Amino acid sequence: MADNLETESGSKNKPKAKTAAEPAAKARRRRLALYIVLGLLALAVLILALTRPSGEKVVGEISQPLIDKAGSNYSQQYYNYLAFSIARGKNVRSAESDTHIGFAGRTFAVNAGAAAVAANVLCWLPALINGTRITISLTVTAVCAGVFLSVFLALGKISRRKLLSRICSGYIFFFRGTPLLMQLFFIYYGLPQISPALAINNKFLAAFVTFTLNSAAYCAEIIRAAIQSIDKGQFEASRALGMSYGQTMRLVVIPQSIRRLIPPVANEFIMVLKDASLVSIIALTDLTFQTRNISSSSASALVYVPAMIIYLIITAIFTYIFNRMEKRFSIYT
Amino acid sequence: MALIRTEKVCKNFGELSVLTDIDVAVEPKEVVCIIGPSGAGKSTFLRSLNQLERITSGKIYIDEKLFLHRENNVTVFQQNSAEYKRLLLEMGMVFQSFNLFPHRTALQNIILAPVNVQKKARAQAEEEARELLAKVGLSEKADEYPARLSGGQQQRLAIARALAMQPKIMLFDEPTSALDPELVGEVLQVMKQLAESGMTMLVVTHEMGFARDVADRIIFMCDGMVAEEGEPSELFTNPKNPRTKQFLNSIL
Numbered sequence: 001m002a003d004n005l006e007t008e009s010g011s012k013n014k015p016k017a018k019t020a021a022e023p024a025a026k027a028r029r030r031r032l033a034l035y036i037v038l039g040l041l042a043l044a045v046l047i048l049a050l051t052r053p054s055g056e057k058v059v060g061e062i063s064q065p066l067i068d069k070a071g072s073n074y075s076q077q078y079y080n081y082l083a084f085s086i087a088r089g090k091n092v093r094s095a096e097s098d099t100h101i102g103f104a105g106r107t108f109a110v111n112a113g114a115a116a117v118a119a120n121v122l123c124w125l126p127a128l129i130n131g132t133r134i135t136i137s138l139t140v141t142a143v144c145a146g147v148f149l150s151v152f153l154a155l156g157k158i159s160r161r162k163l164l165s166r167i168c169s170g171y172i173f174f175f176r177g178t179p180l181l182m183q184l185f186f187i188y189y190g191l192p193q194i195s196p197a198l199a200i201n202n203k204f205l206a207a208f209v210t211f212t213l214n215s216a217a218y219c220a221e222i223i224r225a226a227i228q229s230i231d232k233g234q235f236e237a238s239r240a241l242g243m244s245y246g247q248t249m250r251l252v253v254i255p256q257s258i259r260r261l262i263p264p265v266a267n268e269f270i271m272v273l274k275d276a277s278l279v280s281i282i283a284l285t286d287l288t289f290q291t292r293n294i295s296s297s298s299a300s301a302l303v304y305v306p307a308m309i310i311y312l313i314i315t316a317i318f319t320y321i322f323n324r325m326e327k328r329f330s331i332y333t
Numbered sequence: 334m335a336l337i338r339t340e341k342v343c344k345n346f347g348e349l350s351v352l353t354d355i356d357v358a359v360e361p362k363e364v365v366c367i368i369g370p371s372g373a374g375k376s377t378f379l380r381s382l383n384q385l386e387r388i389t390s391g392k393i394y395i396d397e398k399l400f401l402h403r404e405n406n407v408t409v410f411q412q413n414s415a416e417y418k419r420l421l422l423e424m425g426m427v428f429q430s431f432n433l434f435p436h437r438t439a440l441q442n443i444i445l446a447p448v449n450v451q452k453k454a455r456a457q458a459e460e461e462a463r464e465l466l467a468k469v470g471l472s473e474k475a476d477e478y479p480a481r482l483s484g485g486q487q488q489r490l491a492i493a494r495a496l497a498m499q500p501k502i503m504l505f506d507e508p509t510s511a512l513d514p515e516l517v518g519e520v521l522q523v524m525k526q527l528a529e530s531g532m533t534m535l536v537v538t539h540e541m542g543f544a545r546d547v548a549d550r551i552i553f554m555c556d557g558m559v560a561e562e563g564e565p566s567e568l569f570t571n572p573k574n575p576r577t578k579q580f581l582n583s584i585l
Contacts, residue, residue, distance in 0.1 A: 236385050237432035241446035241498060242422045251445060255436050 048083030053102030055085050061100040061107045062089040070096070079122060086119050121306050124294050128303075131290030132310055134204065138286065139273045142208055146215030146272075147265060153220035154227060155249065168220070175217035181278050184210045188282050203284040207276075215272050222264040226257035259329040266322035270315055287311070334397055336361050336502050336533050337382065337424075342391030344374070344381055344557075351377050353557045355391070359502065364534045366544040366565075369554035370580055375537040376429075378554070379506050382535075383424045395420045396501075422450075425500030429507040431487045433479040439466065439490050440475040443497045451498070458497075465493040469523050485516030489523050496527075503527065505536040541584065545569055553577045 070091035078087040085102035156168035188206040192199035200206040238248040280289035291307040335358035344352040402410040443462035469489040509517040553561040561574040
């Protein structure tokens, strides 16, 4: 009888397979379109790169009167980006400047309007990218270490051992209940005053430690909620099969909670990414620090626009990665 | 010699008394069905045998060895931890809600405990798992995740998973209550085969047909007590306790 039902449900599955084939074909067409677009883009970049103006040629365009008038107070910078070249001469004392953009082999003078803004943004990019590198590496390392630490915190908090549970709860209460900025100040400026042995002189390391400790507290709550959302029957089945508490957690509960963890951890990641801007206050040269630096030295608050766009791009990329991870972990539902 | 025997098992949830003085013994190769109205404490009794619930007082013997003795919510005697674990694993449990591990395939569900608890070699565990899958008619589904299986298939897989630990007695806690009516038959079929193969079984069920056909003995529970006990032919046709009569009238 059991075998009968077996074959019956087998035949039921066939029409399902047919309908599943259709979206697959659609996805293949979409992927093909994507490859074509990417190919065309690559071709355009290649053509632009081949026709790019040399830096020297653009520098040569800076007006001689400006150079003459400025004399020794004259500074010159230029940047090359594929088909773009920017050259900028500046009279340091009077801040009079002359900017030229080279594009696809031709050179334009740009001292006003949208083109001048574009030239500015391109000049700022190297510093912004350096800052971005620090922001991303701080966020990624701190969240990874925080998640790792938080598993133990969460298990400690739901543990039946009263003392352990109290310690973990206290830790979480402290780090969620005080401002991140104060924690950062305390770890960077306060610890050395307690004992020189506790001093963390590397700014990046101090920020990493603070953010790890802080996001561990937040992630611990996320993980605790995910573990406690697992059906009680899973614990009972594991116990009935003779598994210990540790085995139940390791083999049954935690693997199942990973999928439920991903959306809130992604959220936490994005929060940390933005909170990482606080490290600019201890003068760690992250994206926010670089932006403020440029803003005050060039007296242009417009630099916040490209900086925010960079934040958006990072957020978009990591959101995409987390979405993919979530899909990968939901194969069994 | 009884495989499982209880003496004056009581279970209270606070003031509420759920089980009162339950004396039950299950002999090897015997199939015992526990029937009764809902709230009678049938499931609680089964769960307190394999320690998913702690009894308030009473004694539980496994293989005629005292396994647990408690009085007033205090443990008077309990086997040492190694022996406790060994005796506990003589009972396999099948739940009403299957409780399969959704993140593991059918085969992985079965081998998880043998590999990690009994420390069996993976290859050997897999071979045995495939035999068990064949036994419950799921050979084709070895690599499917539970979510892809029908309710009946899931429950059959749960039975195979419990059997993989080679228990001496199988406890079934309303194994067909969560199933669509047309899927009940396949699970009962597997349970019947299991009974015929000589497995000792203690089954809490509402399937009177199954109880009548397969059980060697029926226990009728009511208000946390064993109200009547007897062979199915006797108990179904000629119940002595008025509560049994009333219950059978209401469902047949």
